[in-house]
Amino acid sequence: MEFGLSQEQIMLQDMTNKYLAEQVSLERVRKVVSSEISDEEIWQELTELGIPGLMIPEANGGVGLGALDAAVIAECLAYHVTPSAFLSSAVMAPVALIAAGKDELLAAIAAGEQRVGIAFGETIGARREAGIAVIGSVLSGKCLFVLDSQADHYLIADKDKNLYLVAASAQGLQRNNLTTVDKTRTTCELVLDQVEAEVISNDPAVYTRSLDLGRVMQAADTLGAAQSMLDQSVVYAKQREQFNRVIASFQAVKHMCADMVANLEPCRSLVWYAAHAMDQVPEEARLMACHTKAHLSEVGKAVAKTATEVHGGMGFTDLVGLHYWFKRIGANRQLLGSPELLRNEAAKIQGFV
Known part of the structure; x- marks a missing residue:
């Protein structure tokens, strides 16, 4: 059995590497790290390549590709140490949003108009006196190492692996930027005090x-x-x-x-x-x-x-x-x-x- 990338995937890989080599230089990465420019600028450029909508169905304005195509892109982005919200907005968030039928938000992600962060940290490994408490659709608690501190929305998981969608501007939500060794991608802590959320999924x-x-x-x-x-x-x-x-x-x-x-x-x-x-x-x-x-x-x-x-x-x-x-x-x-x-x-x- 011969297993490898298809011709289309090789073309996708070559196109992405060529673009990143020309447009995302190490000097530009340094500017993002030093906060001279925002990674949003690079994200908008990646939108022109269709990367934010890579795994979003064509009916929602995306490209409609699969996990292997996304892995090819992830490798390219890391090779050029590209600052981006790829992991959260383009990969993890669409899975839940597609299942929930959130067509408008999916279209906005594909168009580069919205970013969705991921707050799964407390479900993966809960800390003592931390985690998310849920009463109906109201969330309270803390989430650490949330992916993308500049997102417009966040997908938050509770201990039962239910998923909730919360707007970054929601009343009672506070974002605290975290300093980690990796300055090319942002993480934050979410502090929630009786924040109204939308239930996205009850399916683990x-x-x-x-x-x-x-x-x-x-x-x-x-x-x-x-x-x-x-x-x-x-x-x-x-x-x-x-x-x-x-x-x-x-x-x-x-x-x-x-x-x-x-x-x-x-x-x-x-x-x-x-x-x-x-x-x-x-x-x-x-x-x-x-x-x-x-x-x-x-x-x-x-x-x-x-x-x-x-x-x-x-x-x-x-x-x-x-x-x-x-x-x-x-x-x-x-x-x-x-x-x-x-x-x-x-x-x-x-x-x-």
């Missing part, structure tokens, strides 16, 4: 699919970021000279680069299959999402460490900027579930625990 399967899809995209994001660090390491090793010869000629550096390739390349087929399973093999989708994100978290961490070592002292400087990818990989490791939590979930799925 909708929450689970949204979460699993997000985990696969996080794995694809780590894959793209790690591949970029690997490629930068090879280029640097061919240019940097020591003892009158390029360091790429040293056996130790060759082994470091070879180890990164050997560890990372099998991950690509793993991510592709996990994304494929989300649409085509539903009975395997949840287990694959857990295994894939857990494995990429470990491999991504190892590649990020080795790539930094290949660069030597320069790997820690902002001049090279390698730390943007390093920190993105680190944040991906924890968001939507750490490797330890995911392996525990996988063990439960298989009946080992």
Whole structure:
């Protein structure tokens, strides 16, 4: 069996990479990180490519593509360390909104007019004296590590995996921006004090699919970021000279680069299959999402460490900027579930625990 990307997916990948290489330079990323410009500017440009509406049906103004196509885009965005609301607005939110028949909001997302953040953190791993309390459709409590601090709406999950839609401007809702290692994507804390919400779903399967899809995209994001660090390491090793010869000629550096390739390349087929399973093999989708994100978290961490070592002292400087990818990989490791939590979930799925 030969499994790979279709010609259309390869064209999508090439088009996206070409655009990001030309328009989202590292210098522009630095401006977003330093708050000189907003990531909304980049998001509007991505709207012209149809990326916000990638998984939204054509009837709602979207492109109507699947999880594998989204994984291809996620890898491209991470390769260029692009600041965007892709994970929340373009991937996780549409799952619940499509199930709820929220056609107007879906159309607004596809058009780049609205962004929807994701507040699943307290359901994934609730903290003591935290979480969401629900009385009817009124929410109170706190949500930590909410994806996208500039969203117009938020999808909030409670302990029973019910989903609620809340406007960012709702009375009683307070947003507190959080500082994390990854400055290319924003997260916040939501504090809710008797906030009126709209019930979007009472079906745990909708929450689970949204979460699993997000985990696969996080794995694809780590894959793209790690591949970029690997490629930068090879280029640097061919240019940097020591003892009158390029360091790429040293056996130790060759082994470091070879180890990164050997560890990372099998991950690509793993991510592709996990994304494929989300649409085509539903009975395997949840287990694959857990295994894939857990494995990429470990491999991504190892590649990020080795790539930094290949660069030597320069790997820690902002001049090279390698730390943007390093920190993105680190944040991906924890968001939507750490490797330890995911392996525990996988063990439960298989009946080992």
